Amino acid sequence: xxxxxxxxxxxxxxxxxxxxxxxxxxxxxxSSNPLxxxxxxxxxxxxxxxxxxxxAVYGYFGLKxxxxxxxxxxxxxxxFKMNHQGSMKVLASDSLRIDRNRYQLYDANxxxxxxxxxxxxxxxxxxxxxxxxxxxxVIHHDGVLGITKDVSSxxxxxxxxxxxxxxxxxxxxxxxxxxxxxxxxxxPTKMEISDFQKSKEVSLNDTIVTSxxxxxxxxxxxxxxxxxxxxxxxxxxxxLEVELxxxxxxxxxxxxxEDLIKIEIDxxxxxx
Amino acid sequence: MIPSTFxxxxxxxxxxxxxxxxxxxxxxxxxxxxxxxxxxxxxxxxTINQMGLLLIGFFMGICIDLLLDLPAINTIATxxxxxxxxxxxxxxxxxxxxxxxAENRIVKLHRNIGVIISFIVLHQLIYFLLExxxxxxxxxxxxxxxxxxxxxxxxxxxxxxxxxxxxxK
Numbered sequence: 001x002x003x004x005x006x007x008x009x010x011x012x013x014x015x016x017x018x019x020x021x022x023x024x025x026x027x028x029x030x031s032s033n034p035l036x037x038x039x040x041x042x043x044x045x046x047x048x049x050x051x052x053x054x055x056a057v058y059g060y061f062g063l064k065x066x067x068x069x070x071x072x073x074x075x076x077x078x079x080f081k082m083n084h085q086g087s088m089k090v091l092a093s094d095s096l097r098i099d100r101n102r103y104q105l106y107d108a109n110x111x112x113x114x115x116x117x118x119x120x121x122x123x124x125x126x127x128x129x130x131x132x133x134x135x136x137x138v139i140h141h142d143g144v145l146g147i148t149k150d151v152s153s154x155x156x157x158x159x160x161x162x163x164x165x166x167x168x169x170x171x172x173x174x175x176x177x178x179x180x181x182x183x184x185x186x187x188p189t190k191m192e193i194s195d196f197q198k199s200k201e202v203s204l205n206d207t208i209v210t211s212x213x214x215x216x217x218x219x220x221x222x223x224x225x226x227x228x229x230x231x232x233x234x235x236x237x238x239x240l241e242v243e244l245x246x247x248x249x250x251x252x253x254x255x256x257x258e259d260l261i262k263i264e265i266d267x268x269x270x271x272x
Numbered sequence: 273m274i275p276s277t278f279x280x281x282x283x284x285x286x287x288x289x290x291x292x293x294x295x296x297x298x299x300x301x302x303x304x305x306x307x308x309x310x311x312x313x314x315x316x317x318x319t320i321n322q323m324g325l326l327l328i329g330f331f332m333g334i335c336i337d338l339l340l341d342l343p344a345i346n347t348i349a350t351x352x353x354x355x356x357x358x359x360x361x362x363x364x365x366x367x368x369x370x371x372x373x374a375e376n377r378i379v380k381l382h383r384n385i386g387v388i389i390s391f392i393v394l395h396q397l398i399y400f401l402l403e404x405x406x407x408x409x410x411x412x413x414x415x416x417x418x419x420x421x422x423x424x425x426x427x428x429x430x431x432x433x434x435x436x437x438x439x440x441k
Contacts, residue, residue: 017326017352020347023343024330028343028344028348046339047340115299115302115303116303116342
């Protein structure tokens with residue numbers, strides 16, 4: 001017994017280190033697991049107000065950039081409206097009406113985003129009190145940003161599309177083929193698609209849009225262009241590289257998408 | 273001058289918030305941020321025992337990871353460099369930590385460039401090894417490791433320079 005105590009006393013620093021290391025590893029696995037809830041919910045409540053205050057200061061310096069981006073978007077919307085006024089009137093009475101009533105958008109500011117190698121989240125200043133729930137899609141004017149995960153009363157943590165576990169259901173706008181797009185983990189604007197069969201036709205600069213198959217994102221949101229086609233590495237599938245139109249890290253605001261018929265669709269899946 | 277316990281407690285939240293709200297928002301080349309909070313660890317006197325040191329490092333690391341929404345990589349890197357701190361001291365002062373304390377020598381770790389570089393390089397190596405655990409992108413790992421170490425060193429060296437200059441004045 002005396003020897004055991006002596007042993008523990010002699011290596012107490014090492015034992016303390018191992019104890020602290022195991023606590024850190026438990027925290028690491030808890031926080032990087034998209035399904036874990038307890039610890040991440042606590043950290044969201046703790047960190048969001050601090051970053052919200054800091055964002056108020058940093059946001060002031062980014063006002064000019066935000067104004068420019070809003071002006072560009074207004075101009076694009078005006079151009080779209082002018083060019084499609086006739087066709088919109090015709091479509092408004094039938095097919096478009098379904099989609100128009102299906103989705104509702106909420107505005108939010110991005111108050112903090114992580115910049116890690118493979119696991120990225122960001123925090124937005126909208127929560128339960130604003131009608132936000134877990135598993136809602138988050139988009140910006142030129143692409144998608146992620147899916148809400150933890151929601152507190154006033155804030156939400158969003159799993160970024162720059163996360164190793166997130167795949168976005170996409171469609172090739174030219175050929176209408178569907179697939180899954182994931183982050184390549186090289187730069188924030190480079191994504192990859194590895195499930196387009198070689199029997200399908202693919203060309204450089206084909207536009208990639210959301211497929212609308214999942215209930216997170218509406219169909220036809222522009223995402224990026226195919227920048228590289230690798231037909232050698234895999235015998236069955238192409239390895240495609242997609243360059244996003246916008247860097248998800250550089251966004252300061254977002255829209256949260258609520259699919260109004262999601263509950264109905266989910267209940268159908270549950271009844272199977 | 274060796275910092276008092278009051279100064280160590282007072283500077284703890286300052287370094288944590290400074291790192292979280294200022295230095296971690298630099299985002300040079302997407303993700304390069306100076307790790308200036310290491311300066312606090314360099315200011316910790318050698319008279320603090322190893323257990324106290326590990327606990328301070330753990331709380332500092334976990335506070336930063338929690339506030340930056342990171343999976344404990346700062347915590348693991350910090351406690352590891354503090355565990356090997358006696359070895360680093362032995363390497364650069366040619367005497368063990370206990371001997372230096374017994375001789376009542378005033379050792380300022382932040383004045384030894386070798387200790388500073390060892391702290392930064394070792395911390396960044398552990399940090400990026402953990403972050404790049406999948407090791408898919410070796411070039412990215414190397415770029416982040418070298419650039420973050422370099423920029424952290426420049427910031428820490430400048431801040432130490434300011435402190436020494438203001439003390440001399």
